[in-house]
Amino acid sequence: MSPSHIHVPTDCRTVTEILSRVGDKWSVQVVVQLGDSPKRFNELRRLVSGISQRMLTLTLRGLERDGLVTRTVYPTIPPRVDYQLTGLGCSLLKTVRGLGDWAIQNRDEILRARRRFDAAGDELDRQQSDAA
Amino acid sequence: MSPSHIHVPTDCRTVTEILSRVGDKWSVQVVVQLGDSPKRFNELRRLVSGISQRMLTLTLRGLERDGLVTRTVYPTIPPRVDYQLTGLGCSLLKTVRGLGDWAIQNRDEILRARRRFDAAGDELDRQQSDAA
DNA sequence: CCGGATCCATAGTGATACTG
DNA sequence: CAGTATCACTATGGATCCGG
Numbered sequence: 001m002s003p004s005h006i007h008v009p010t011d012c013r014t015v016t017e018i019l020s021r022v023g024d025k026w027s028v029q030v031v032v033q034l035g036d037s038p039k040r041f042n043e044l045r046r047l048v049s050g051i052s053q054r055m056l057t058l059t060l061r062g063l064e065r066d067g068l069v070t071r072t073v074y075p076t077i078p079p080r081v082d083y084q085l086t087g088l089g090c091s092l093l094k095t096v097r098g099l100g101d102w103a104i105q106n107r108d109e110i111l112r113a114r115r116r117f118d119a120a121g122d123e124l125d126r127q128q129s130d131a132a
Numbered sequence: 133m134s135p136s137h138i139h140v141p142t143d144c145r146t147v148t149e150i151l152s153r154v155g156d157k158w159s160v161q162v163v164v165q166l167g168d169s170p171k172r173f174n175e176l177r178r179l180v181s182g183i184s185q186r187m188l189t190l191t192l193r194g195l196e197r198d199g200l201v202t203r204t205v206y207p208t209i210p211p212r213v214d215y216q217l218t219g220l221g222c223s224l225l226k227t228v229r230g231l232g233d234w235a236i237q238n239r240d241e242i243l244r245a246r247r248r249f250d251a252a253g254d255e256l257d258r259q260q261s262d263a264a
Numbered sequence: 265c266c267g268g269a270t271c272c273a274t275a276g277t278g279a280t281a282c283t284g
Numbered sequence: 285c286a287g288t289a290t291c292a293c294t295a296t297g298g299a300t301c302c303g304g
Contacts, residue, residue: 011232011236012161014235014236014239015160015231015232015235015236016157016160016161017235018231018232018234018235018239018242019154019155019160019228019231019235020155020157021155022151022154022155022231023151023152023153023154023155023156024155025148025152028147028148028151029144029148064249065245065246065249065250066242066245066246067241067242067244067245067246067248067249088238088241088242088245091234091238092234092238095230095231095234096231098227098230098231099147099150099151099154099227099228099230099231100147100151102150102223102224102227103146103147103149103150103151104143104146104147106220106223106224107146107150109199109220110150110198110199110220112199113197113198113199113220114197114198114199116199117196117197117199118197
């Protein structure tokens with residue numbers, strides 16, 4: 001069955017580490033783009049709009065290091081490098097989609113909660129102004 | 133069916149934003165601890181070992197703002213404050229467990245990939261030293 | 265007991281210029 | 285085309301002191 005209820009320190013550290021990967025600014029977006037098919041460096045750069053060359057490089061290195069993508073160099077002129085998801089990467093993508101669906105489904109409720117919270121904060125600020 | 137295949141910009145921004153929450157250093161750990169039962173501030177502080185007072189405060193405020201936890205103040209002496217998961221928070225916890233299970237199941241494979249990658253890097257470094 | 269305010273070190277990110 | 289190198293900036297997180 002599910003090992004979710006086991007909370008030994010080792011598991012916690014592992015999970016936290018993985019969540020950092022998933023939570024970093026670019027990794028998931030890159031993985032999603034690679035989900036359809038392998039892609040070249042500048043192809044990714046165009047698809048993940050807003051990413052800098054440097055961050056794309058760093059993100060891809062990190063994913064490669066963790067065995068989530070493979071990097072294939074064709075020694076042609078001009079050089080060509082393909083990135084593609086490994087089996088591990090594909091399985092991560094599937095899992096992450098669960099979270100993505102949750103986010104989309106609960107987006108409105110979260111935004112409402114934020115507005116409510118921020119409005120309450122403003123009200124407190126006004127009360128403090130009155131007291132002063 | 134699943135909306136996973138929809139990739140309009142709005143959804144991407146939303147998903148990225150939620151993923152940042154999940155990926156930040158403490159939010160998930162706090163949510164997990166609140167999964168069993170409501171807890172007090174210093175109770176949480178002991179359970180989430182390593183967290184500073186400041187970060188626990190900030191993390192709880194963020195979760196409260198997004199409607200994931202509620203904050204209940206009992207105006208006693210000394211003061212007592214309880215935090216507890218909302219329905220939204222519970223559903224997030226369930227979803228996140230999927231990722232946690234994935235992390236635990238694939239932990240070894242990721243660690244192996246890392247060792248392989250780092251070893252290859254060291255080898256390249258040696259070759260460069262030889263050339264110099 | 266709860267948490268706000270401040271100071272500081274560090275890590276993540278971006279812009280730019282340069283290389284094979 | 286696919287990177288590397290450098291610099292500057294900002295966000296994040298920890299330590300500490302203070303207050304209701």
